[in-house]
Amino acid sequence: MIDGTDNSKALLLDNHNTCVNRAVCDDDQYQSGQEGYRSEYLSDGGISTFNSHFDKRGWDLPDPVPYVNPLPHVMILTAIVVGVSITAVALALVIRINIAYGTIDEDEIARIEQDS
């Protein structure tokens, strides 16, 4: 869990026994209407009740229902796909390097480059 804020944080357990990570700020700049539920992006991506957007806009909504914020999952999944593609390109390059130089040893490639 990465957190560098000075703001205090309360970990609340609601009726459904789901962990809700709520950012409560005692900062006077921070208006009460703006407090929101954080969606954890890197740590747990866990169950939250409401997105900060709904609170922020002061919408009159029915009782909070626990749901899993899909956005962090979508983003991590996309990042994984990007990572896989990069790995694929990198491995393809390594194969081509091996064909071109006959080695994948970095020092040896540098030596071949210097000789030519």
Place this chain on the structure above:
Amino acid sequence: MISVPVSLVVVVPMCASLLIAVLGLTKYRCHWHISIVATFVSFIASLALLYNTLQIGRISYWLGGWEPPWGIEYVIDYYSGFVLVAITLVSLLTTVYAVTYVKREVGESRDLSFAILNMLMVTGLHGIIVTGDLFNLYIFLEITSIAAYSLIGAGKKKGALVASFNYLILGTIGAIFVLIGVAYLYMITGTLNMADLRAILPVHYDSKVVFAAFAFITVGLAIKFALFPLHTWLLSAHSLAPAVVCSVLAASILKVTAYALIRVMFTVFEAGFTLEVIPATEILLVMSIIAIIVGGILTAAQTNLKRMLACSSLGQMGYIVLGVAIADQMAITGSILHLLNHSLMKGGLFLIAGAIIHKVRIYDIADMKGVGRKMPLTMAAFTIIGLSMVGVPLTVGFVSKWHIAVGALKAGMWYIIPVIVASSLLTVFYFGRVIRNAYFASEGSDQGSSSKAHDHAHNQHGDRNSESRSEAPPGMVIPILIFAGLCIILGTAAFIPVSIAEKAAIMLLEGT
């Protein structure tokens, strides 16, 4: 007001790449026709979008009809509209050049895959500019980069593979930094939309998470556009790739990532945060001054033409960051202008290097003797763009350097002026060396004494003239001449780009 959806500039190249791939399975090959049509449509659309923005202000396009904080938003304002026109133009011209170049230099067998990857790269480049969503920006950054890694490796030179691999490793580190920064911003605000972030972030400006996010995104993007100490991948990647790829790398990818950094500094964060809360601009100021000086000295030491051009990007990117770091309205105008101007100059120069290598197989500056006589049009374009790089009045290079210098004086930073002058002198040195070799150096000792008489004889006998002249094919020369022509036209009629860039700078600084 012309009704053009913003998504056109992204969707058209993306569909073109898929279409090329599907049609590639059949025997009927028309990949370059599709590529040119797609980039041309993007260019026309970007002109229409810029025109609309100048008429009515910020244009917001909701992707899939979802309202911005939830859905992805594409935004055209003065800043993105201006840069979009520059980048779509470079995409169009490099694609036209690639039609002839790739068949002859890269090989018939890689023709089709080159066209597909080129279109994907163009998709990413255009996407980075129009997107108003931070995560979407990361995705487009990676689409561009993955296509670029593959294209660099497409060259015939062995070294290009190693260069591409090094670029891949460093580029991925940069991208992950950007991703972590975006993640931190999402953690603390619960939104990814740039306009929404701008509205929510101010209450968190004292938070260390926001500082970390800003630092990660800045360093990540700085790796991607090779700000001085993070430039190690640039030299080999930009010099060993096929010339047309070098052109896109230097003219578009560096520009677009620098564009993204300015976007994050002034649109996602407010100017007040970037300039006052954290000393980001002071650090960037030092970095950019070192980049300009060291870049100039490194460039002067190069003997290979393409490597020299790659190296000079270092100092030129320094100029763009310098303008932003000065943070005067005039200097930021200069930076935004330099995004366009350096695209035109470096895009053109790499295409010229490609034409010279294609026609006379000359790689080193020392061997360029007599090229001016063999390829008069190409070398004339080189001379014009070289003068523009130096910053001679009536060329685009002068306009942006002037704005940055005046901005520095307005901000009371007199010590910037000697830096700009010194770098211009270094530019005179290294471009002068090429031009002197191409035009004035004798080809051999026996012909040297009578070079003038030789010239005269050429003029008298048309048949001998045509024998020694060997210009590259028109498909390669025309894009080069357009680049060189624009360097003069936009340098003379400078009020057109300047007026738009000025509006963009005011918008960035004042946030309206």
